[in-house]
Amino acid sequence: MAMNYNAKDEVDGGPPCAPGGTAKTRRPDNTAFKQQRLPAWQPILTAGTVLPIFFIIGLIFIPIGIGIFVTSNNIREIEGNVFMYYGLSNFYQNHRRYVKSRDDSQLNGDSSALLNPSKECEPYRRNEDKPIAPCGAIANSMFNDTLELFLIGNDSYPVPITLKKKGIAWWTDKNVKFRNPPGGDNLEERFKGTTKPVNWLNPVYVLDSDPDNNGFINEDFIVWMRTAALPTFRKLYRLIERKSDLHPTLPAGRYSLNITYNYPVHYFDGRKRMILSTISWMGGKNPFLGIAYIAVGSISFLLGVVLLVINHKYRNSSNTADITI
């Protein structure tokens, strides 16, 4: 901006108090940043400029939606590995005080925490002067029904389906987060000095016969300890592995479910469910996402059309020079 120069030259030879001319002037730097002239992308949102966006969204979302929808619907076919879940409803595993009531250090095998669990576990911290292992309300309320699945064949002799107990928890949980306390070979010894949670039938070290699935690293326990986000939830119970490519994992037929009922739910209006499901790349069966994608894609497409009309009608005003009040 040379706006000031000429007028000044006539008035004065220069600033009166800058004799040497070397004095630092207070003139601000004329840089793009300081003068707020940085090159900028200036999106102008008008029908014309955004039209493609809507069509692109529509074109992308609808196929995705259809894809998801189809995948989700295909899940019903019991092929591949079948997952066996138990479901509970009206069970508020996400209640704040319930969620807090655990001691991760204890579960991580910390021996001091084992014998002196965190205060968060109250009132399930100690029982009869012994520390509870695992402490807290979550562990205390662990689901302990036993579910067995039988295939009733033609010979009307029920064939038990092999239910795999391991592999249902996250790998990191099983191997990093949950650890049995250190000590001797015998698990019982390692848990010495602790007592079982009040509601449990057995102490933690007899959850399973497999030493690799016992104690804190029992996968049923680990799964339970991952508290569900919503009051109606399911949790993975067992895996039914596919044996061969030729036969379906669970062939059509009559099955019977044998439940050892330990876990009362009526008094909180709860319900129990058993779910058998396969899993696709997008998890269990849920048509919502697919439908939502299709819907959003369609709406976007529709909006695109509307904007096209608008753009056609108002092209002049939205364009450039011809601006009227």
Add this chain to the structure above:
Amino acid sequence: MAEALQWARYHWRRLIGGATRDEDSRPYNYSSLLGCGRKSSQTPKLAGRHRIVVPYLQPFKDEYEKFSGAYVNNRIRTTKYTLLNFVPRNLFEQFHRAANLYFLFLVVLNWVPLVEAFQKEITMLPLVVVLTVIAIKDGLEDYRKYKIDKQINNLITKVYSRKEKKYIDRCWKDVTVGDFIRLSCNEVIPADMVLLFSTDPDGICHIETSGLDGESNLKQRQVVRGYAEQDSEVDPEKFSTRIECENPNNDLSRFRGFLEHSNKERVGLSKENLLLRGCTIRNTEAVVGIVVYAGHETKAMLNNSGPRYKRSKLERRANTDVLWCVMLLVIMCLTGSVGHGIWLSRYEKMHFFNNPEPDRRIISPLLAGFYMFWTMIILLQVLIPISLYVSIEIVKLGQIYFIQSDVDFYNEKTDSTVQCRALNIAEDLGQIQYLFSDKTGTLTENKMVFRRCSVAGFDYCHEENAKRLESYQEAVSEDEDFTDTLSGSLSNMAKPRAPSCRIVRNGLLGNKPSNRLAGSSFTLGSREGASEVPHSRQAAFSSPIETDVVPDTRLSDKFSQITPRLFMPLDETIQNPLLETLYIIDFFIALAICNTVVVSAPNQPRQKIRHPSLGGLPIKSLEEIKSLFQRLSVRRSSSPSLNSGKEPSSGVPNAFVSRLPLFSRMKPASPVEEEISQVCESPQCSSSSACCTETEKQHSDAGLLNGKAESLPGQPMACNLCYEAESPDEAALVYAARAYQCTLQSRTPEQVMVDFGALGPLTFQLLHILPFDSVRKRMSVVVRHPLSNQVVVYTKGADSVIMELLSVASPDGASPEKQQMIIREKTQKHLDDYAKQGLRTLCIAKKVMSDTEYAEWLRNHFLAETSIDNREELLLESAMRLENKLTLLGATGIEDRLQEGVPESIEALHKAGIKIWMLTGDKQETAVNIAYACKLLEPDDKLFILNTQSKDACGMLMSTILKELQKKTQALPEQVSLSVDLHQPPVPQDSGLRAGLIITGKTLEFALHESLQKQFLELTSWCQAVVCCRATPLQKSEVVKLVRSHLQVMTLAIGDGANDVSMIQVADIGIGVSGQEGMQAVMASDFAVSQFKHLSKLLLVHGHWCYTRLSNMILYFFYKNVAYVNLLFWYQFFCGFSGTSMTDYWVLIFFNLLFTSAPPVIYGVLEKDVSAETLMQLPELYKSGQKSEAYLPHTFWITLLDAFYQSLVCFFVPYFTYQGSDIDIFAFGNPLNTAALFIILLHLVIESKSLTWIHMLVITGSILSYFLFAIVFGAMCVTCNPPSNPYWIMQEHMLDPVFYLVCILTTCIALLPRFVYRVLQGSLFPSPILRAKHFDRLTPEERTEALKKWRGAGKMNQETSNYANQSAGKSGRKPMPGPSAVFAMKSATSCAIEQGNLSLCETALDHGYSETQAFEMAGRCKD
């Protein structure tokens, strides 16, 4: 809220201040509030209202202990904190902020186990971070202050030590009240002290006060009366005087007190005797003074009130919305609490998941609900944005940074740019509705140029001088490329330099043949050409345009008649022409001496030209011995009569002479002595004239018309002199006098030397100076005339005042009296003419007194001077006694040229919908003329003049005008009645009617009266421009206050002088123009600019940007917090309202603190909705800020609704996706959080109008930091943060396509409505700003075209609507010509007829004369 806090803090400080005074002697921030109230509590009771200062010496030892112990010493501490108290005190300060208190409350709440929602420590984090950031900022600021303080405290000065009986070096901090201090030239004064000795033989001392008020000219201070005559330096040992003076106060222009000698004799003290801390001694070898105020009690420190604190309108608005957020929070928490109660009553016995208390007790639902309320408050605390205030502060700093680094505000000449003194009201700049402007120095350059004069009833129009000015102006306007920044259409307007044209036109109308049109056939004589050569060195007020006055030929001719013979007492042949010559002589003598100008040589800018003083310098030459002789003789004769030095023209009435003029009849200087003085004068002058430069020679060659002038001794000297005047008018007059060979040579308190061409050097004894003040509006000098040897009073002042003071001649008086009457009439006519041309007029008068009269007056004056209490009134009376029965000599017309770019700026501001009021002390004609010149009033404006002598008349006049205005607009649909509510003033905008109101000071007083206020405001709301002339500083501030409080509008006041300070302080935004009148206005202002034209960019561009940016950012903050917090809220419906958060606490805290904090700040600092060029070209865009369009109450609610919608989407899309699955809490929260982050950031992108790489960087950085944190935290934290544990969740999700699908879908659905809305807005109903945005994409040519179209369309629309309205309304009335016809007629008439007439024509067109004529006021012709 904030005001209350300020108040509380202030009172707390007072308490603290009382308790720990030594430690906390810091009247720093609140001294302005305090006045001297706090100080009085510290001063010992026995001293009462006064402070007694005694030296620490033998006779006063006891007294010293008694008094001085209580006074603070000179150590200053401007820091807030010490090392010890930093933490507690800083915390205390910070917790005055309501938001911080709220968060402290939350932290405390979280420590209550019953309601604990998070881990205790985590809640503290945001608060701790905020507190730490601010503490660090405060600490650094304070440390810098500490270092400066330390440096200042350790400066060395010479203080008298009793032990060593001499002056020894001591640090400033060890100086105490009662110390004697000896300062040499160029030393800085360490404390306020009374001047007791100066090496200057006249007992004066020059100080430079630039450190205090920025004024660079020298000020004189005087040794206390009675001490000046002492030959030797004051001996502290023998000082047996006590000083009593006022308690410390911050009034720089006042100091009252007296010196009591041991014999009880009292000597008055005034500000002339006080050396102020921070000033520098100049031109004086050494001074000695006694300290009266030290350290924080010095006037300089008391005036240092630190940065001003104002709260902007936007922030007030935001504060109310914060309260709404609190309401919302309470509602949400209540919902949670009730919900939890109900839920619990269903599941009370469910120990499985309703975890009982540690003592296995189950709380009753009611109590649990109550606890839940508080838990919810902790959980949802983020709704009240803690980071909002921090962010606002950061954004404001950024905005200020950009304003200050705008190169367009840089003024090459003064090497200054805009100063933002108030840091937190930049956004108010975008909302200004009323602008109050001073005239002189603000709109005009305050470069006073002598234009013409009238002496003895003859007008000397100085046509060559006028030519010179014209050519100068043309040169300026040719080179101006101001049109660069202002719209192209402006260049179509006549000429940027409107005043010149107007003056010329007036001249034609006024039948002044001497005034020709610029650029007409009249050509300059070649001799004038040289005078335009600029001088190389100039002092203040002395650009060549001001200094080079070209004498009028006629007047110069008359000068040739001047001979010393005229004063020969025996010459009895005095005839009329000779009388006229005497008038001329007196007139120019008055111009030269009736002022307070300090003479100095430009080569040594701070060296006063004076004769060698008695003390010190060795005498070298014969000339000097002669001059010494002359000096002695003069001293002998004139020593008793002394003057008071100078006063700033700030108009403080109490500033009067304070010296004791022990008048005695003395022997008049004998002719012999005069002769000697004349003889010795010349060699000295010629000896020092060696330094005369080439340009000066040119000047003297060119400037002098009388051939004999060159031969005059002393003339070369004259051109070498620099005049430093307090007001530029004075300098202009002195330069004018110089042009006529009447050169002011030197000035001391006792005498003034004038080199009067034909008469030779004249030495006037200065008996008295009655300085200028705004009450008297005049100044006088009393001198003894060297030729006639009479006591003569020369008075110069405003014409209205002087005319009333002239001696009243009886109709049948003697011929000189008769002649005086004629002169008076003629001069009055000339004055009116001058005023019409927009010149500033001054009258020059004189009065000859007999010695007895003078003695009589002096005795009374002495009484007035020595009184301590109502000295001001007495001095005023005394002045009245002197300044009467004056003889009018003539009048001067000084031109104050408009600053460059003023008309353009005013036009742009007008277009921006800002109502501009001009408040000036000038007379009506001058003011109106300037108003036209600067486009404040347009030629086709309807002009109303309010000038009445009584309140009733004023009221009647106003109602008449109103009625007429209403009649005019009756056709318009928006009917306005008199009873309209004041808060909704009728604004007949775009009604096609432009009106201007002129009101004079006296009438303004009536109009400001309570009963007429309403009417007055209603009237002014019809007018685009209001001009208040003859307004006092108090009236100015009252007007601003009235408009501001009654109309509830945003006001801006701009001014440059001390008289604008009160107005600047009252307005919402005060702007100081750092012009030629010192720094007082700047010191009081929020922003300081160097020229008026900068105001348009400051408001239109920066104001608009700051406002839009900040309001958008605040809205965005509300949106962000509500949207995010609601996610938590919705989750409560699925977890039994138990206060569970589905997000890890750390993520929750960091979400606001880190991941989403930087983008809004960047948005707030860098957002640019429209480019600066477009904003300047389309000032109309400013209106959106005035109407607060960016942030209306409903905008807030819409934003909140959108936030609710987005949070619903963001919660329920994942909810339905994961419904019934085995997802766990934190795994559910993760997509929610991630989607929320994208929504919040992309929302910002949608709202942004311009995105630079910085935006991109910050947004990408935010996203990356979020993922990085989530991944690292998820990988590292196995058991670190019990019970919440996001271990490996992000990693799991990143491998899960559903996570991405959910995030994308959620983001799209959430942003779709806003996006669509913005798109539709952009295409269907774009706001002017959106439309203007298109301009930024055009090429320059297209741009000009588009601008034309925009304007044309605007005008057309307006006109057609007018037409429609009018034709609809006027169906029953006589047919009107179509609007286009009216338009044509207007333009035709405006060319031919002067402004005033036109309004009449217009009125006639519409109505006929009846009402207008009947009252003879509305649309009054200016003529």
